[in-house]
Amino acid sequence: MPSWCKASWSEAVSLAELQSDFIDSLRTPSAAAPESLATPGGMRPNRRFNVYRNNVVVSLIEALRSSFPVVERLVGEEFFKATARAYIDHEPPRSPLMFQYGETFGNFLDAFPPAASVPYLGDVARLEFARLNAYHAQDRVPIAITHLSTLPPEQLGEAEFQLHPSLTLLSSRWPVFSLWAASSEQQSAQDVNLDTGEDVIVIRPEYNVDVRCLPSGGYSFLKALQDGASLGDAAGQASEATENFNLAHHLEGLFGLGAVCAVELRNSKQ
Amino acid sequence: MDTPAKTSSAIPPRAGVGLKAAHYSPIQEQRPDIGWFEVHAENYMGAGGPPHRYLEAIRRDYPLSLHGVGLSIGADKPLDRDHLTRLKRLNERYQPGLFSEHLAWSTHDDFFFNDLLPVPYTQEALTRCADHIDQVQETLGRQMLLENPSTYVTFEDSSMSEIEFLRSLSERTGCGLLLDVNNVFVSATNHGYSPEDYLDAFPIERVGEIHLGGHARDQDDAGAPLLIDAHDRAVADPVWTLYARTIGRSGDLPTLIEWDNELPSWQDLFAEAQAADAILVQSQLERSRVAR
């Protein structure tokens, strides 16, 4: 294309350019409305343009508020809004599925200096996101613990568990379950003793999302199963990590939550 | 897998409402006598869980319309193929009587801005939108409806009117139009033209659905009224009047009450739908009187 071509077209801005400029102005709160806009009454339509800027930010803050209500309760509405604004700026959504937005909110909170005095906030956010994930996860029917008695006893140690698609495990150095439970029941999280960590399982076998605190050894046992270890290996790892690991007790809890969907024997998959 | 579609897919020419999770229970308990429901497609794009269970139950009893809010038809960049695939799957699963999207864009550089941003009415944008609509209709194997937007700004480069733009798109692609009467009132107020003139010039024979919703009031840079398409309150009186005028011209059309923020009780939302049905009935009577 001859170079003078561009000059003769200079009046019309390409759609690509127009949209780039629009977004640049949209993402810069102090910027004036883009040049491509008409100027009613000869005025740059800054207030008009600001409606879009505002719609984007407010709708995303609302999306985060509805996904992270306990984080909001822990820090208060004003602080939450300011934090959400910073997160949106740092990491705008990449998908139109709003229930998936905020996957990295916990990590953001971990490193967000103004929230440094609330060091457990990131873990609470991860717990809330796990709940949201569980809510929208694939449905699958769990099996009962009685299924184990149909397997040849000498092969039980080789059994591998397929866990429910909605399941998330969290290990926190903070009492994340107690903090979440206290705040989600409108109680104060201030009475929670911050000295001990808690491990949590989040799962939705049916309609309701279950959040439970795992007993000692539960996390390493379930994490091993989740990573594909056999029942024997997972129990072995948990016994090493925890004194008096009671396998029967943990299996009962696990199946009771509806967390197991299939059991396979390593050699003869069934 | 059992198919949830026990009720006919066709959307009847009467009032329906936007389905909200907060109203699942009252709807299941009361089974209200309402024509149909519309859902935002994106809210049902998870793999499973309660949203699908509720929607399947409701789909068994009512016709359903699928309304996309995230496809970004007006973007310069290509459509998101994953998103199109998700729409296709939803369309197959729920067999909605109508599928609609907006004349707007919301994506740029891999980011999603969660708002309906305005499209310049240029030849280039027209071509791009037409290509995108072709792609949607081909992928879904069905006609789509395209909705007129609420806008707060216009572009220097626009070389045709919004109506010309919509009409050309509909003629080129064969898509139908979704006429949002509240959006007409909002845009007409914001840009200082007559909503009646706009509605009278609208290619009404291409309209397959009407939207009605509430708007908020603000001011522009010169202190003039600026209406915001907020969907956070009841339909305003002048919008009801414009609605009656529209169906006087078009005849009965499926009419949706949109209420997405500051949600009302189910009863109050249902009352809005009944108000629309009452206007539809009145319009039928007036037309039959004229015909006689």
Ligand SMILES: [Fe+2]
């Ligand atoms: Fe609409």
